[in-house]
Amino acid sequence: MRTEITINGSADAAANYLPWTPAPCRIRLADAGGLSGSVDVTLRNRDQNSGGQVVFYAAAGALEGHDELRLTLPTDGSPVDFFAGGKFGHPSTADQDAAIEVTETNGGATLSLTRLMVRIRKDANTLTDAERDRFVSALATLNDRGMGRFSDFRNMHRSAALDEAHGDAGFLPWHRAYLLDLERELQNLDPAVALPYWRFDRPAPRIFTREFLGASVGGGGTVRFSPTNPLQFWVTDNTTGIRRTPRFDTATQPASNSAGAVIDEQTTLRLGEGQGNLYEAFVQMEGQPHGRAHVSFTGYISNAATAPQDPLFFLLHANVDRLWAKWQWFYHRFDTTSVATYTYLGSAEDQGATRIGHNLQDTMWPWNQDTNDPRPATAPGGRFAASAIVNAPGASPAVFDMVDFQGTLDRPRRLGFDYDDVPFEV
Amino acid sequence: MMDVSEYRKQYEEQLKRGAGGQARLRDVLDRSKSVPERLDALESVRGAKGQDVVGDIVNLVRNKDEDLELRISALDGVSSEVGEHHVLIDVTLALLADQSEPPLLRRAAFRVLQQSSFRTILFQPRRPEYLAVLRGVVTDADPQLRLLAIETLAVEKDGEVQTRLIEGLKNPSVALVPPEKAIEFLGYDLHGSYYPLLREMVETSPNPAARREAVRLLSADATSKDMLARLLQDKSEDAEIRTISATALQSIAPAEFEAQAKQIALDEEEDDDLRAVCLSALDYFGDQESLNRDEEFNRGIDRLSSRAQSGALESASGELKSAGGELERASGELERAADRFIKRRRQ
Numbered sequence: 025m026r027t028e029i030t031i032n033g034s035a036d037a038a039a040n041y042l043p044w045t046p047a048p049c050r051i052r053l054a055d056a057g058g059l060s061g062s063v064d065v066t067l068r069n070r071d072q073n074s075g076g077q078v079v080f081y082a083a084a085g086a087l088e089g090h091d092e093l094r095l096t097l098p099t100d101g102s103p104v105d106f107f108a109g110g111k112f113g114h115p116s117t118a119d120q121d122a123a124i125e126v127t128e129t130n131g132g133a134t135l136s137l138t139r140l141m142v143r144i145r146k147d148a149n150t151l152t153d154a155e156r157d158r159f160v161s162a163l164a165t166l167n168d169r170g171m172g173r174f175s176d177f178r179n180m181h182r183s184a185a186l187d188e189a190h191g192d193a194g195f196l197p198w199h200r201a202y203l204l205d206l207e208r209e210l211q212n213l214d215p216a217v218a219l220p221y222w223r224f225d226r227p228a229p230r231i232f233t234r235e236f237l238g239a240s241v242g243g244g245g246t247v248r249f250s251p252t253n254p255l256q257f258w259v260t261d262n263t264t265g266i267r268r269t270p271r272f273d274t275a276t277q278p279a280s281n282s283a284g285a286v287i288d289e290q291t292t293l294r295l296g297e298g299q300g301n302l303y304e305a306f307v308q309m310e311g312q313p314h315g316r317a318h319v320s321f322t323g324y325i326s327n328a329a330t331a332p333q334d335p336l337f338f339l340l341h342a343n344v345d346r347l348w349a350k351w352q353w354f355y356h357r358f359d360t361t362s363v364a365t366y367t368y369l370g371s372a373e374d375q376g377a378t379r380i381g382h383n384l385q386d387t388m389w390p391w392n393q394d395t396n397d398p399r400p401a402t403a404p405g406g407r408f409a410a411s412a413i414v415n416a417p418g419a420s421p422a423v424f425d426m427v428d429f430q431g432t433l434d435r436p437r438r439l440g441f442d443y444d445d446v447p448f449e450v
Numbered sequence: 451m452m453d454v455s456e457y458r459k460q461y462e463e464q465l466k467r468g469a470g471g472q473a474r475l476r477d478v479l480d481r482s483k484s485v486p487e488r489l490d491a492l493e494s495v496r497g498a499k500g501q502d503v504v505g506d507i508v509n510l511v512r513n514k515d516e517d518l519e520l521r522i523s524a525l526d527g528v529s530s531e532v533g534e535h536h537v538l539i540d541v542t543l544a545l546l547a548d549q550s551e552p553p554l555l556r557r558a559a560f561r562v563l564q565q566s567s568f569r570t571i572l573f574q575p576r577r578p579e580y581l582a583v584l585r586g587v588v589t590d591a592d593p594q595l596r597l598l599a600i601e602t603l604a605v606e607k608d609g610e611v612q613t614r615l616i617e618g619l620k621n622p623s624v625a626l627v628p629p630e631k632a633i634e635f636l637g638y639d640l641h642g643s644y645y646p647l648l649r650e651m652v653e654t655s656p657n658p659a660a661r662r663e664a665v666r667l668l669s670a671d672a673t674s675k676d677m678l679a680r681l682l683q684d685k686s687e688d689a690e691i692r693t694i695s696a697t698a699l700q701s702i703a704p705a706e707f708e709a710q711a712k713q714i715a716l717d718e719e720e721d722d723d724l725r726a727v728c729l730s731a732l733d734y735f736g737d738q739e740s741l742n743r744d745e746e747f748n749r750g751i752d753r754l755s756s757r758a759q760s761g762a763l764e765s766a767s768g769e770l771k772s773a774g775g776e777l778e779r780a781s782g783e784l785e786r787a788a789d790r791f792i793k794r795r796r797q
Contacts, residue, residue, distance in 0.1 A: 112454055112457070161734075165734065169697075169701055169735055186570040187571050190569055190570040190571060191570045192571050244630070245630075246663070250783060251693075251722075251723040251724075251726035251727045251784070251787065252726055252787045254734045256693075256730075257697050257700070257730075257731060261640070262640055262670035263637050263670070281558075282557040282558045282561050283522065283526045283558040283559075283565070284522070284523065284526035284529075290465050290468040291496075293465060294465060297469065311529060311530035311531075311532070311565060311569060312565070314568065315564075315565035315566065315568040315569070316565050318565070322597075322601060327605045328567065328568045330638065354465075379571060447454045448454075449455075
C-alpha cells in the first residue's frame with residue numbers, strides 16, 4: 025500500500041515549501057494493495073525533535089492546526105484535501121529537513137514520506153552559518169558582478185522612481201512587493217533561501233561581519249569581506265564594493281546616529297496609540313524607525329537613491345515589512361474595506377485620492393510596465409516573478425494585493441512568505 | 451508548539467508595559483525641573499502631532515540657553531514630523547546652517563534632514579534649500595559635518611563638489627577631504643574623464659587607502675586592464691590592492707583573469723587569502739566548462755581540499771595544539787574555498 029501527497033497543488037518537489045500560512049494539500053492512495061472500500065491513515069511529522077515542523081488543518085477555515093491528522097482515503101485512488109502549514113516557532117534550518125509521514129492508522133505501516141521545507145524569513149542575526157552562506161551565495165549570483173538580474177532591482181529604486189514608493193501610504197506595500205519579487209528571484213537560484221531581516225532595534229554582532237554583509241574596518245568607507253565571501257565581487261553602477269560605515273557599534277547597540285537611536289519594535293507598533301491604531305499613523309514609521317535606520321550609516325544605504333546598492337537595504341526593509349506584518353497581525357489589519365487597514369481605499373481617479381500608485385486599487389510600477397506620466401519614463405525588470413507555491417499576486421500587482429499577505433480573509437491571496445515571529449492566526 | 455493565543459497574550463503584555471502615560475509637555479518646558487526629569491518627560495511627547503505641541507518643542511530646540519542634550523532629544527522627538535510641518539524644516543535647516551550652534555546639534559539636524567529626505571514626496575519641495583545649505587557646509591569648520599555634506603552632494607551628483615574633489619586630488623593643499631574619501635565620493639557619479647587621474651593615483655600615491663579606492667573605481671575601465679593585471683601578479687604589492695585588482699580584472703578581462711587566477715590559486719608561495727579570493731571568483735563566475743576540462747587544475751584543488759580535511763582531523767585530535775598558527779592556516783579560508791569549489795561541482 026502506498027500514498028501520494030501533493031503540496032501547493034503540485035506534485036513537483038519545487039512546490040514543497042511551506043510558510044506558517046496553511047497551504048492546500050492532497051493525499052491519495054496510489055496503491056491500495058488490493059483493498060476495497062477505504063483506508064484510515066494518520067499524517068504527522070517524521071521527526072518531532074529536529075528540522076522544520078508542520079501542522080495540519082482538516083479544512084481551509086479550521087482555526088487551529090494540529091500535530092496529527094487522521095483521514096479516510098478511498099481505495100479507488102480519489103484524492104482527499106487537507107491543509108498544512110509550518111508549526112509556529114519550528115522553522116526549517118536546511119532544505120527539505122521536514123517530512124510528512126503517512127502511516128496506516130490501524131497497523132502503523134508507513135505508507136509514504138514527503139520531504140519539504142518550512143521556509144520562513146528569519147532574524148539575520150540568528151541564521152546558521154549554512155543559512156547565511158546560502159543567502160549570500162544566491163544574492164551574489166543574482167548580482168553576477170553587476171551584470172545579473174539584480175541590476176533591475178537596483179534600477180527600480182533610483183531618483184526618478186522614488187515617488188512611486190515613498191512619502192505616502194504606498195511606502196509599505198510597494199516595498200513588500202519589491203522584497204517579494206527579489207526573494208522569488210533568489211529562490212529560483214536556491215529554493216531554500218528566504219530573505220532574512222535586520223532587527224535594527226537590537227545589536228547585530230553576526231550581521232556586520234566579513235562572512236556576512238561585510239565589516240567596516242578602520243573607518244574605511246568600503247566594507248571588507250572574508251576571502252570566501254562572494255559578496256566581495258559585488259558590483260553596482262560600475263563600481264566594485266559596498267560603501268558603508270556605521271555611526272554606531274553594530275555589535276552592541278541598536279542603529280543610531282547623532283540624532284538618537286531608532287525607536288524599538290514596541291514603540292513602532294504603538295505609533296497609532298490613542299488614535300485608533302490606524303494605518304495612517306503607523307505608516308509614519310517611514311521616518312522613524314525606517315529613515316533613522318538608513319541614516320545610521322554613511323555610504324550607499326544613507327541615501328534613498330543609492331540605498332539598494334547595498335545588500336543591507338533588503339534586510340533593513342525586510343524588518344520594516346516584518347514590523348508592518350506584526351502590526352497587521354496584532355491589530356487584525358487585513359480587511360481591505362477598512363481605513364484602519366489602509367488609508368486610501370479607492371484608485372487614483374477617485375475623489376480624495378492620493379498620488380497614483382499609493383491608492384489601494386492602483387497597480388504598482390514597475391510591474392504594471394506603465395511609463396506614462398506621472399509614472400517614471402522607464403519600467404525596469406518586467407513583470408512580477410511567479411512562485412512555485414502560490415499564484416498571488418500575479419504579474420501586475422495592485423497595492424491591494426500586498427495587504428492580506430497570509431490570505432487571512434481570502435486564502436488564494438496569500439503571498440507565500442512569513443516571518444519567524446509573526447504567526448498565522450485566524 | 452508555541453501556542454499562538456499564548457504568544458498573543460505575551461505580546462499584549464509587552465506592549466502594555468511600554469505604553470506611554472499622559473503627554474507631559476508642561477514638564478518638558480518647565481525649566482525649574484532637572485534635565486533628566488525633562489528628558490524623561492520628553493519621551494511622553496515623542497511623535498507629538500498637534501501644532502501647539504510641535505510649536506513648543508520647536509521653541510525649545512531653538513533656545514540656545516537650553517541644555518544641549520535636551521535640545522538634541524527634543525529635535526529627535528519630533529523628527530518624524532519634519533516633512534509635514536514646514537516650520538520644523540525651517541528650524542532644522544537653520545540649525546544646520548548656523549555655525550554658532552554646537553556641532554553635535556548641527557550633526558543631529560543634518561541626520562534628521564537626511565532621514566526626512568527618504569519621504570521623497572513630502573521633502574521634495576524643500577530639497578533645493580537643503581542642498582543649498584549643504585553647499586554652505588562644504589567648507590565648515592567641523593570636519594564631520596564637512597564630510598557628511600560633501601558625501602550627500604556627491605550622491606546628488608553636484609558638479610561643483612565633484613570639481614572641488616578633483617582639484618583636491620591634484621593639489622592636496624586645497625583638498626576638502628582626505629584623498630581616499632575624495633575618490634570614494636567621486637565614485638557616486640563615475641566619469642570616464644576621471645580614469646587617467648585615478649591611474650596616476652594608483653601608480654604614484656604614497657597613500658595605500660587612496661590607491662585601494664582608485665583601483666576599485668578602475669574596475670569599469672577597460673584601458674586599465676594591463677595595469678590591473680600587473681598589480682595582481684606583483685607579489686610585492688599590497689595584498690588588498692591585489693585582491694581588489696583581481697575582482698576588477700575579472701570584470702573587464704575575464705579570460706585573462708582566469709588564467710592568472712588559476713596560477714595564483716595553486717601557487718604555494720602566494721598569499722593564502724588571495725588564493726582563496728581567486729578560487730572563489732573562479733568558483734562563482736569563472737567559465738565552468740573550461741574549469742571542468744582543466745584536469746591539472748582540478749587535481750590541485752583536490753589536494754587543497756584534502757588539506758582542509760586533514761586540518762580538521764588534526765584539530766579534532768588536538769595534537770597540534772602547540773602549533774596553533776599553523777593549524778589555523780591548515781583549516782583556513784583557502785581550504786574552505788577549495789572544498790566549496792569541489793562540492794558545488796558535484797551538486
